[in-house]
Amino acid sequence: MIGIELEQAVELLSNKINLIEDYEEVELEQALGRNLVEDFYAPIYQPPFNRSPLDGIAVRAQDTVGANTDHPKTFKIIETVFAGMASQKRLGMGQAVRIMTGAPLPEGSDAVIRQEEVVFKGEEAMVQKSVSPYSNYCYKGEDIQKGQLLIEKCTTLTAIHLGVLASMGCNKVRVRRQLRVGLMSTGDELIKPGLPLEEGKIYNANTTLLAARLKELGMIPLIIEAQQDDPDHVARKIKEMIPQLDILLTTGGVSVGQKDIMHEVILKLQATRLFWKVNMQPGTPILAMELGEQLILSLSGNPFAALATFECIARPVLGKMSGQSYVYPVKAEGVLKGAFNKVSKKRRMIRGLYEEGDVTIPYEHASGVLSSMIGCNCLIDIEADTPNILEGTKVKVIKL
Amino acid sequence: MIGIELEQAVELLSNKINLIEDYEEVELEQALGRNLVEDFYAPIYQPPFNRSPLDGIAVRAQDTVGANTDHPKTFKIIETVFAGMASQKRLGMGQAVRIMTGAPLPEGSDAVIRQEEVVFKGEEAMVQKSVSPYSNYCYKGEDIQKGQLLIEKCTTLTAIHLGVLASMGCNKVRVRRQLRVGLMSTGDELIKPGLPLEEGKIYNANTTLLAARLKELGMIPLIIEAQQDDPDHVARKIKEMIPQLDILLTTGGVSVGQKDIMHEVILKLQATRLFWKVNMQPGTPILAMELGEQLILSLSGNPFAALATFECIARPVLGKMSGQSYVYPVKAEGVLKGAFNKVSKKRRMIRGLYEEGDVTIPYEHASGVLSSMIGCNCLIDIEADTPNILEGTKVKVIKL
Numbered sequence: 001m002i003g004i005e006l007e008q009a010v011e012l013l014s015n016k017i018n019l020i021e022d023y024e025e026v027e028l029e030q031a032l033g034r035n036l037v038e039d040f041y042a043p044i045y046q047p048p049f050n051r052s053p054l055d056g057i058a059v060r061a062q063d064t065v066g067a068n069t070d071h072p073k074t075f076k077i078i079e080t081v082f083a084g085m086a087s088q089k090r091l092g093m094g095q096a097v098r099i100m101t102g103a104p105l106p107e108g109s110d111a112v113i114r115q116e117e118v119v120f121k122g123e124e125a126m127v128q129k130s131v132s133p134y135s136n137y138c139y140k141g142e143d144i145q146k147g148q149l150l151i152e153k154c155t156t157l158t159a160i161h162l163g164v165l166a167s168m169g170c171n172k173v174r175v176r177r178q179l180r181v182g183l184m185s186t187g188d189e190l191i192k193p194g195l196p197l198e199e200g201k202i203y204n205a206n207t208t209l210l211a212a213r214l215k216e217l218g219m220i221p222l223i224i225e226a227q228q229d230d231p232d233h234v235a236r237k238i239k240e241m242i243p244q245l246d247i248l249l250t251t252g253g254v255s256v257g258q259k260d261i262m263h264e265v266i267l268k269l270q271a272t273r274l275f276w277k278v279n280m281q282p283g284t285p286i287l288a289m290e291l292g293e294q295l296i297l298s299l300s301g302n303p304f305a306a307l308a309t310f311e312c313i314a315r316p317v318l319g320k321m322s323g324q325s326y327v328y329p330v331k332a333e334g335v336l337k338g339a340f341n342k343v344s345k346k347r348r349m350i351r352g353l354y355e356e357g358d359v360t361i362p363y364e365h366a367s368g369v370l371s372s373m374i375g376c377n378c379l380i381d382i383e384a385d386t387p388n389i390l391e392g393t394k395v396k397v398i399k400l
Numbered sequence: 401m402i403g404i405e406l407e408q409a410v411e412l413l414s415n416k417i418n419l420i421e422d423y424e425e426v427e428l429e430q431a432l433g434r435n436l437v438e439d440f441y442a443p444i445y446q447p448p449f450n451r452s453p454l455d456g457i458a459v460r461a462q463d464t465v466g467a468n469t470d471h472p473k474t475f476k477i478i479e480t481v482f483a484g485m486a487s488q489k490r491l492g493m494g495q496a497v498r499i500m501t502g503a504p505l506p507e508g509s510d511a512v513i514r515q516e517e518v519v520f521k522g523e524e525a526m527v528q529k530s531v532s533p534y535s536n537y538c539y540k541g542e543d544i545q546k547g548q549l550l551i552e553k554c555t556t557l558t559a560i561h562l563g564v565l566a567s568m569g570c571n572k573v574r575v576r577r578q579l580r581v582g583l584m585s586t587g588d589e590l591i592k593p594g595l596p597l598e599e600g601k602i603y604n605a606n607t608t609l610l611a612a613r614l615k616e617l618g619m620i621p622l623i624i625e626a627q628q629d630d631p632d633h634v635a636r637k638i639k640e641m642i643p644q645l646d647i648l649l650t651t652g653g654v655s656v657g658q659k660d661i662m663h664e665v666i667l668k669l670q671a672t673r674l675f676w677k678v679n680m681q682p683g684t685p686i687l688a689m690e691l692g693e694q695l696i697l698s699l700s701g702n703p704f705a706a707l708a709t710f711e712c713i714a715r716p717v718l719g720k721m722s723g724q725s726y727v728y729p730v731k732a733e734g735v736l737k738g739a740f741n742k743v744s745k746k747r748r749m750i751r752g753l754y755e756e757g758d759v760t761i762p763y764e765h766a767s768g769v770l771s772s773m774i775g776c777n778c779l780i781d782i783e784a785d786t787p788n789i790l791e792g793t794k795v796k797v798i799k800l
Binding site: 028029032044046047048049055081082083084085086087100101102103104143144150151158159160161162163164165166167168169170171172187188189190191192193194195197198199200201202203204205206207208209210211212213215216229255256257258259301303307356357369370371372373374376400 | 428429432444446447448449455481482483484485486487500501502503504543544550551558559560561562563564565566567568569570571572587588589590591592593594595597598599600601602603604605606607608609610611612613615616629655656657658659701703707756757769770771772773774776800
């Protein structure tokens with residue numbers, strides 16, 4: 001059986017799923033990284049009142065006309081207003097209010113004179129130059145107009161968004177429910193980390209790897225214990241768990257051997273196979289099925305292969321379901337530093353390090369083992385039958 | 401009083417603090433993003449045994465010498481080994497073991513022949529070409545040698561690190577204690593988000609903003625309720641809270657007005673002032689003090705100013721204390737798209753958008769309000785007295 005192209009696989013899966021519409025209302029403290037579910041319109045003006053941007057006196061600009069060093073104008077200070085206070089008085093002709101940064105401007109005033117430019121004498125303030133109306137005057141709503149669209153729906157909330165929401169008096173926000181992604185490893189050879197390693201067995205790395213990757217992408221991994229290569233048992237476990245999940249990822253059992261049980265699991269589940277095998281290495285034998293309206297993606301059991309197909313195939317799907325734009329894999333182009341001398345008949349994803357447009361492959365022969373990904377931050381997408389790649393060639397990368 | 405340079409401020413503070421040495425042992429599931437406290441050496445080989453990379457038969461390479469289409473060599477299959485099983489038999493001359501991907505190679509074998517190249521007849525396997533010793537043979541320890549340094553201390557653990565640790569059988573890891581950063585806003589004008597806005601008051605955005613920023617940087621914000629402008633009370637609250645904290649950040653009360661209480665708080669705490677005012681805008685009146693061996697950084701009450709000084713001055717300090725290299729601000733250079741026509745006597749940090757080496761300023765006149773940071777991802781560092789900046793000029797940025 002010949003595999004389909006990576007891009008076809010992604011398109012086929014993406015057409016099967018939709019953006020999650022469920023939302024929950026959470027405290028701002030819990031909203032970091034979450035996906036805003038509705039447009040946020042400013043409920044108040046910012047600043048909420050006309051205010052002074054500095055320490056000085058609030059006056060009527062017209063009363064300063066003609067003031068100069070020889071003929072200063074004298075104002076009577078009728079009140080002092082600090083930030084946080086409400087101004088009680090209305091300013092009349094020749095009157096001033098001593099005002100501090102952030103304090104509301106008194107009614108009747110239309111300008112502020114910086115305190116360094118004022119000579120204070122008891123209850124009086126002397127001004128030696130005229131000011132224009134609305135000098136040093138911060139308007140109510142200057143920064144944000146009430147009713148203005150401030151944050152669009154589907155935005156991933158950062159610290160800055162949360163700060164802005166808090167400045168609007170908001171302490172709760174409606175965010176999209178996080179995706180619940182089931183994870184199940186299969187394989188008779190798997191031992192749970194922390195237990196003694198038996199002969200012929202290996203530790204299960206996939207669950208930890210993918211659970212952490214899902215957390216990095218803002219999702220909730222629901223870990224199902226690793227399963228033996230028993231198709232009946234695996235099918236039962238999937239049926240039991242799937243109602244709690246938005247999507248299920250499994251690893252192992254997808255190749256062509258006798259223990260590649262997932263082909264039988266599909267039959268037992270009466271699920272529909274969407275595709276098996278994608279033209280990429282590692283991870284070729286990825287298997288996708290649909291059970292009711294839910295997707296199950298069964299990745300290769302090799303951790304590096306599982307990771308590569310997760311990045312290339314699962315992420316676009318999870319991106320669409322979660323509404324989080326950053327979940328989609330980020331593609332870029334870079335210039336290869338050093339040559340790459342391995343020809344492959346298949347399209348290959350090899351590990352690399354992308355830095356400011358330069359791409360390096362840490363060792364000449366990229367191996368497919370997970371540990372070789374330490375220190376790497378991208379996959380280099382090398383087309384089938386590409387001859388040796390020379391230093392300085394442009395290559396396509398998928399950033400992790 | 402004239403401020404010190406930003407770089408001096410950072411150096412002065414960095415000399416006062418050290419990397420946190422406390423650590424805790426956590427489950428791998430809890431270790432994402434945490435800082436590894438000791439070098440991790442591989443406790444086992446990977447793979448843990450010699451294994452087959454594919455489905456086929458394990459043989460002695462010498463027994464295949466001379467095999468060709470006309471004169472196939474016949475092997476007797478003495479056992480079948482799947483992944484997860486231990487091989488029980490020792491291979492003798494002319495014998496083969498049917499072996500699956502990932503299964504341990506039987507003693508005596510030194511090569512694997514792919515099943516597609518073998519003709520099976522009952523208990524016999526016919527081989528039509530010779531193979532070299534160690535063909536399709538994955539050595540024990542090929543990927544990872546026992547005792548090898550796998551992950552260096554002070555590494556921030558990613559999904560890939562956790563996957564590798566799991567593959568080594570590790571289920572717990574020693575990570576550095578997360579920094580506990582106190583946050584206290586001061587100001588009579590502050591109202592807690594969610595409560596009704598009173599006349600002359602504004603909502604407290606700084607606590608939410610900085611708490612979320614600290615979380616983004618992997619730290620634990622400890623929020624102290626906002627305080628009125630009462631130096632006695634603020635000093636008492638600081639004394640009460642500081643034993644639980646690694647560092648305290650406050651906002652507000654650092655300028656020159658009557659309500660700029662932090663100058664008095666220093667005296668009441670008998671703390672040592674390290675500096676007051678840094679040559680940058682916004683955020684100039686940042687005040688740093690030392691109380692015993694702990695630092696208190698008092699930032700401007702304006703949210704954008706608080707953010708700018710947090711990014712430029714607090715982050716390098718938090719980076720050194722936490723051991724997390726990504727906490728340090730990342731500096732870069734970019735090419736300005738569009739001109740910037742505002743001359744300033746002071747060094748200024750203005751908001752910008754950095755994308756692949758290009759820097760744009762969303763509106764011509766960058767204002768200092770927090771909401772203007774939405775959609776931005778960097779601060780552009782503009783030196784004092786810089787004339788108008790032309791399109792295409794290289795500018796320095798600090799990425800958020």
